[in-house]
Amino acid sequence: MKCLVLGAAAGGGLPQWNCGCPNCIDARAGRLAPSGQSSLAVSANGSQWSILNASPDIRSQMQDLPALHPRSLRDTPVASVLVTNGDIDHIAGLLSLREQTPFTLFATHEIHSVLDENRIFDAVSRDKVTRNHIALDTPFPLHEGLEATLFAVPGKVPLFMEGEVVETDLVGEQTVGVRLTANGKVVYYIPGCAHVPDDLLARLQDADQLFFDGTLWDDDEMIRSGTGQKTGRRMGHISMSGPDGSIARLSPIHARKTFIHINNTNPVWRPDSPERTHVLEHGWQIASDGLEVDL
Numbered sequence: 001m002k003c004l005v006l007g008a009a010a011g012g013g014l015p016q017w018n019c020g021c022p023n024c025i026d027a028r029a030g031r032l033a034p035s036g037q038s039s040l041a042v043s044a045n046g047s048q049w050s051i052l053n054a055s056p057d058i059r060s061q062m063q064d065l066p067a068l069h070p071r072s073l074r075d076t077p078v079a080s081v082l083v084t085n086g087d088i089d090h091i092a093g094l095l096s097l098r099e100q101t102p103f104t105l106f107a108t109h110e111i112h113s114v115l116d117e118n119r120i121f122d123a124v125s126r127d128k129v130t131r132n133h134i135a136l137d138t139p140f141p142l143h144e145g146l147e148a149t150l151f152a153v154p155g156k157v158p159l160f161m162e163g164e165v166v167e168t169d170l171v172g173e174q175t176v177g178v179r180l181t182a183n184g185k186v187v188y189y190i191p192g193c194a195h196v197p198d199d200l201l202a203r204l205q206d207a208d209q210l211f212f213d214g215t216l217w218d219d220d221e222m223i224r225s226g227t228g229q230k231t232g233r234r235m236g237h238i239s240m241s242g243p244d245g246s247i248a249r250l251s252p253i254h255a256r257k258t259f260i261h262i263n264n265t266n267p268v269w270r271p272d273s274p275e276r277t278h279v280l281e282h283g284w285q286i287a288s289d290g291l292e293v294d295l
């Protein structure tokens, strides 16, 4: 199984269009590598690919990876696209995949209903793009040789669907993780997760590779940096640091572990930061665009 990181950054990317934080300034100046919004391409057979989350950057992400280019006049090696929630950074790229080339679009019933309720997605023609509704905890093929299982992780409804009261640790069909298996290897992809409950920890024991929510280093990072009013908790994202953070909670998992969906404010982007050193010392890798993981 081959996994290619199409985008390592959280919603907004690095740099984000309106952000003058030190990371975004350095990414514009070429001192930090810019990064697209989070997405992973996976292949079990080297000829077909499945894309996990369609980011607004998908056009340039696909252009940068020859494995994803068409092989004939109108064609794609992309057999399927799977979305793990209804957030803009994970669905807006579907609009770039209109143009009448078939693939299968996989999501839970609830995530499909977000697409159904937003008529702009009708541009992704139902004649060509089959919308396949997937039940939780039920394995299905993403393409030949690549099996996936969706499972609920704590999260919330998409930002654009929030009401007056927002539950930030809903466990259901609106935010899912993905277990991928091919050739006896197991990969998990969980780009959004509000906290790590014990049953999630137990589930991940068989991982060979884990891609996990690396949005924030700590919960009040956006408030402290002056870039936003919300805590990580309010956004439905666990932090890396702290006793309930992902580094501590996932320490019993001995898989190769990679942070993905990293917000532009996160100090781990910086090669010289103590936070990045801490992450690496605790056995984690920080994803970057184009990173390839072969299993």
Ligand code: MLT
Pocket (backbone or CB within 6 Å): 010, 011, 012, 087, 088, 089, 159, 192, 235
């Ligand atoms: C998130 O991961 O919290 C979302 O991508 C936020 C957003 O839609 O901007």
Ligand code: MN
Pocket (backbone or CB within 6 Å): 010, 011, 087, 089, 090, 192, 261
């Ligand atoms: Mn996001």
Ligand code: ZN
Pocket (backbone or CB within 6 Å): 015, 016, 019, 020, 021, 022, 023, 024, 025, 264, 265
């Ligand atoms: Zn920034």
